[in-house]
Amino acid sequence: VARSLGAGRSRVFFTIAVPIALPGLIGGAAMAWARALGEFGATLMFAGNLTGRTQTLPLAIYTALESDLSAARAIALILVGVAFALLLAIRAGFRR
16 A cells, blocks of 8 residues: 555555564564574584584574674675575475
């Protein structure tokens, strides 16, 4: 209806779609954060943080944050890039 009354696509998105989706986005982000925090703690407690043997990428980021912020950023960007590439690959697979 907003588009038929002259609102642009971006205005419709930010004034209608985002506020409607915001509770779900916040809930999803909170659940993802809680899951990641739980997995981080479990990995740290049970597997340890031995570089080259039991260190996972989140633990590598955590360790790098204490000494080299640019390395932590680089590892985090690699992790986000891999996750994004997997998301695109899965999405392309479902379209076939």
